[in-house]
Every structure is written in C-alpha cells, then in structure tokens.
Amino acid sequence: MEYRDDARIDTAEVRRGGGSGRRGGGRMAIGGGVGGVVVLVLVLLFGNNLGINLEDVMGTGDTGQDPGNGQSEISCTGLKGSDLEANPECRWDAYASAIQGYWSTAVDGFEPAPMQIFSGQISTACGTGSSEMGPFYCPGDATVYVDTQFTEKLLTQLGATGGDAAEAYVVAHEFGHHISNLTGQMEKSRAGGNDTGPKSNQVRLELQADCYAGVFFANTVKDANSPIQKVTRDDLARVADAASAVGDDHIQEQGGGRVVPESWTHGSSEMRQRWVTKGFDSGDPNACDTFSAKDL
Known part of the structure; x- marks a missing residue:
C-alpha cells in the first residue's frame, strides 16, 4: 500500500494513552476484525473449557488503565504521507484519517468517531475493554479502540x-x-437480541462492516486528500487473507474444536472475503445491505 507524499494526516480524532471513555455498564462493544473474534467468541462458545473469564476480557472487572508502550508520548500532528517511513507508528493515524475522510463525503450527517489507541485495559462506555479483545467499536461512546x-x-x-x-x-x-451505528442499522440489528448462526443479525452486521471496509478501499485512492494513494493486487490479497483469518470457522478450527455454524457471530472465512470483495468491486455503500440479502 502506497501513501500520498503530500497528503496531510488528520490526527484530530486519534487519541493515545489512558483513554477517555466512560466507565460502567452499557451496550456491549462490537467485536471486530481480530481479537473480538478470537477471545470473545471463544469464551461464549467454550466458556470455562478455555479457562477465560469474560469479566476479565470485557465488562465488570475493576481494572485500571495502562497507557503503556509510550503511546501517549507519540505525536503525529502535522505529518504528511511522506513522513510515515520515519514515523511508522503514525500509519494508524493515516488509516483513520483516510477512512473518516471518505465516509465524511459518503454519509449525510456524518459524525467522526474518535480512535483510541491504548495498551492493556481501558475504560469505555461499554465496560472495561481489554487488549486481548483486539480492535473493537463501542456504540455507547461511538469510539473505535485499538491496541x-x-x-x-x-x-x-x-x-x-x-x-x-x-x-x-x-x-x-x-x-x-x-x-452502521450512524445509519440506525446497528440498532435495528440488535432489536431481535443476540442471535447466532450463519444468517443471524449479528453475522449480517459484521459482514456489513466488512463490505464497508471494501467500499472504503475502492474509494480512498480516488481522493486527492487521502493519505492512501495506491492499493495494489498484493494489498487486496492481504485484505482478503486477513478477512479469511478472522472467519468464525477458521477461529473454531484454531481453537481445536469442530466447526459449529449455529454458533457463528461474524461469518465464515468465505463469507467475510465475499463481502469485502463485494464492497471493493462495487465501491458503493448501498451494495452493503446484508440485512436484505438472502445469500450471505
């Protein structure tokens, strides 16, 4: 993936360190690309057989915050794409800048979402977030959290x-x-409860996020202000590979268990690759209506 040398990296919505989310109960965080699947889903599927306490991962445990790793000391303010080679940690700011730059033009009434970079555990409006969850989105404070x-x-x-x-x-x-939160699709998907299975609302919500990711990749390279200038075939292969790696079936196989489609919350590797590709090929957010799709 190539960066646009003269593109400014907007760091206004990127935070580092201990975080600013509200502590306490609330709506559960939406587990996303990686750790939310690995830990949260495995806990829900296999419970104590894995020796993992869900409260330690996300929720009611009384845990402190650990900014760690010098994250709070990193400053990416004023950088451009040409500065990323010398400041590689700021690539995360470039991702967020490019993503929000696209969606601000694609969604009426768009409101930016802060991206909180942290390490260890952090307080959010959805409870205590843990690094082991991987990246996640909390609808309660409309924030993306990433270790x-x-x-x-x-x-x-x-x-x-x-x-x-x-x-x-x-x-x-x-x-x-x-x-999905801004458009009300997330709230509608949650109305029926936390159902599971290959055609459940949970899976449809995750596949919609995959599709939106593909749409972003298709459009960001057309934006002269985006820090991302070029997405190669190899990059697309890496995106598809990452989507496959976080499929429910792949996670279950890695967990040493059998594949149980009825328990899926994110979709199979094939489903996730399909919707990322659909988003990229169409470049149209309207193509991401997973809730009306019969074939996922």
Whole structure:
C-alpha cells in the first residue's frame, strides 16, 4: 500500500494513552476484525473449557488503565504521507484519517468517531475493554479502540500475512460499525437480541462492516486528500487473507474444536472475503445491505 507524499494526516480524532471513555455498564462493544473474534467468541462458545473469564476480557472487572508502550508520548500532528517511513507508528493515524475522510463525503450527517489507541485495559462506555479483545467499536461512546501492538501480533497468530493493508482493513471494519451505528442499522440489528448462526443479525452486521471496509478501499485512492494513494493486487490479497483469518470457522478450527455454524457471530472465512470483495468491486455503500440479502 502506497501513501500520498503530500497528503496531510488528520490526527484530530486519534487519541493515545489512558483513554477517555466512560466507565460502567452499557451496550456491549462490537467485536471486530481480530481479537473480538478470537477471545470473545471463544469464551461464549467454550466458556470455562478455555479457562477465560469474560469479566476479565470485557465488562465488570475493576481494572485500571495502562497507557503503556509510550503511546501517549507519540505525536503525529502535522505529518504528511511522506513522513510515515520515519514515523511508522503514525500509519494508524493515516488509516483513520483516510477512512473518516471518505465516509465524511459518503454519509449525510456524518459524525467522526474518535480512535483510541491504548495498551492493556481501558475504560469505555461499554465496560472495561481489554487488549486481548483486539480492535473493537463501542456504540455507547461511538469510539473505535485499538491496541496497535497486540493487533499486529494477532494477525500473525491467526495466520494472516499482515502488512499495512491488512491493518487498514481491521481499522476500516471497526469504522464500518460506526457507519452502521450512524445509519440506525446497528440498532435495528440488535432489536431481535443476540442471535447466532450463519444468517443471524449479528453475522449480517459484521459482514456489513466488512463490505464497508471494501467500499472504503475502492474509494480512498480516488481522493486527492487521502493519505492512501495506491492499493495494489498484493494489498487486496492481504485484505482478503486477513478477512479469511478472522472467519468464525477458521477461529473454531484454531481453537481445536469442530466447526459449529449455529454458533457463528461474524461469518465464515468465505463469507467475510465475499463481502469485502463485494464492497471493493462495487465501491458503493448501498451494495452493503446484508440485512436484505438472502445469500450471505
């Protein structure tokens, strides 16, 4: 993935360090591209057999915040695409800048979502977020939360080839949830409860976020102000590879269990790749109506 040298990286909505989310109960965070699948889904599926306490991962545990890793000391203010080679940690700001830049022109009444970069655990309006969840979106405070270092490791652990394009896909997926939230589709999908299965509303919501991620990739390269200038065939392969790595069936296989479609909350590897591709090929957010689709 190539960056546009003269494009300004908008860091206004990117936060680093301890975070500013509200503590306490609320709407559950929407698990996204990586860790939300690996930990949260496995806990829900296998419970104590994995020896994982859901409260430690997300919810009611009385845990502190750990800004860690010097994240709060990093400043990407005033940088351009040409500065990313010397400031690689600021690539996350470039992803967020490009993603929000596109959606601000594609959605009427768009409201930007902060991206909180943290390490360890953090307080959110959806409860206590943990790095082990991977990136997630909290509708309660309309914020995308990312532990960047842990996300890099998770992509590797899941067998994805990684790279900037794969990381950008993970972030774009979480911002896709923000779009579903703004348009009211998220609230409608939750009205029927937390159902599971390959055609459940949970799966449809996740696939919509995948599709929105594909739409973003198709359009950002056309924007002269986007930090992302070019997405190559290899980049697209990495995006598809990352989408496959976070499929429910792949996660269940890696967990040592059998594939149980009735328990799916995010969709199979094939489904996730299909909707990312559909979004990219169409370049149209209207093509992402997963809730009306009969064939997912």
